[in-house]
Amino acid sequence: MWLQAGFFTYYVQYRLIWLVLFFLLRLFSALPLAILQIVGGAVGIVVYWSSPRYRARLNTNLTSAADLHRFKPQYLKAAISAGMMFGDSLWIWRHQDAVLAKTKIENRDELIYLASNKNGLIVLAPHFGGFEIIPHIFTQEIKTTVMYRPARLSWINQLMTKSRHSSKIQYVPADINGVRLVRRALNNGEVVGIVADQVPSARDGVWATFFNQSAYTTNFPYKLSQKSQAVIIYITAERLALGKGWRFHTQLAKPQPPNDPVFAANEMNNAFEEMILLNPTQYLWSYNRYKNPFGIVTG
Template identity: 30%
Template sequence: MAFVFQFLSRWPLWLLHRLGTVCGWLVYVLSPGYRKRLQDHARQAGVHEADRRNAVAAAGRMVMELPRLWLGALVPVMWDGAHHIEQALAEQRGIIFLTPHLGSFEVTAQAYASRFGSSGAPMTVLYRPARQLWLRRIIEASRARPGLHTAPANLAGVKQLIKALRSGQCVGLLPDQVPPEGQGAWVPFFGRDAYTMTLAARLAQQTGARLVLAWGERLPAGAGYKVCVRPYELVLSLDLTEATAQINAAMEQVIRELPSQYLWGYARYKQPRRPDLAVGQESKKE
């Protein structure tokens, strides 16, 4: 499989995205459970049929572009709102980037590292190692780049995030990812309660870091990506559950800007699994 990734990493984006469109629709047609989940979640959010259909293809494109993003040559990136990052960095309070499963969230961290990370404010992203050794090696190698650090999903990783923020650096989180049991709260997401990580809110409360919304829009015809940045302008509640609900509402606003590239097939409303790395329980001691 590593050879396949190496081979695909040399393909142009437009070809990878075309292949991804085919793969996305094949999975949609051949998997009744996935198809129903995507349809139910998109309807729950009031997404139009055209955007639902585009989201099917976008899911496949997200998978097929990974070899290029991880192993291939740099992809074209344009920015919308980069001045918000410059302003936040000038405050030296630390930045928490909140990125939903929208567009290419992989390219968002890479683009930040390339433009801002080398200036003394690297980004640290939380990750859970892949089970397959070959895939784990590829991912770790792809993220070992200037301006981009990784932190394991355990107590040591949470401490690493806190240290980075208190040093005026940045961290990147996917707040719409379902955390293990004990590490989240049940709060509304598009009108239905979803188990949501409290880590983003806890980090903001403990460090006073700025919250910034960011996502990577996939441009048509393989033209590259547009990294969009928006400040989070509301005052975050001191109540952890309310603060988590506020972050969910912010994610809804971002997703509504580009519903055709959100992973509606992600099992967002599933029951949380039991923790295997004890992030939630141990981090309460912080």
């Protein structure tokens, strides 16, 4: 009996803390976008200086890309931008009906036309700028499904799921059920969005080049496109001046040869590189993009 009582007490405390955190996030997200970005940027600085591991990874990844493409690495600015991503996301989740007013999309009609294709549209994006806003450009016209990778900590995942909730976008986890729902969406001629620079699980990707380094890269979009004949488009949302919103950059994928997922992965990574280089500090360089999901060292 006392075990049951202890579990009940723990559950009540857990739910109470979770509700308080959600309430605080909702309250915080009501602030103007500029304020959220300032606060997020400040958090980014604190994390950068307080975590040697985080700082080392950001510096290493950014330095490698800067040496390759000969631009000056701005480490602190990249850390600030990483923090701003959190502020961007809170504002986007809270103001889903107002996001288009904060975006500059010169070719939106073309995007909607591509999305109206009976085979559907696959939208791929990296962790860059205000990437959370990308699926919202399609929702007024076409149903949109976004695949995401759940956070490792369940309470964080629950907070994100609750905060992201939208009547216009279906968010599905990257699991068997999520794959089924994504394929169904494409079969219905809808839009599917994937943040495609995440490292997939072992045997769910291929080795490809990203900023001249070997990166294990998802081949799931390639499989989707081959099976459904859906068009693939790459999109980034570059953050503009403080509180001014985002500018979209798009690039249509080239026709991809059958039975060549490595070609597709390299083509996607190359497209992401080109878009990231438009404003390098806005990429999430702290992400462990070059980790090996097999737990072994590659040659």
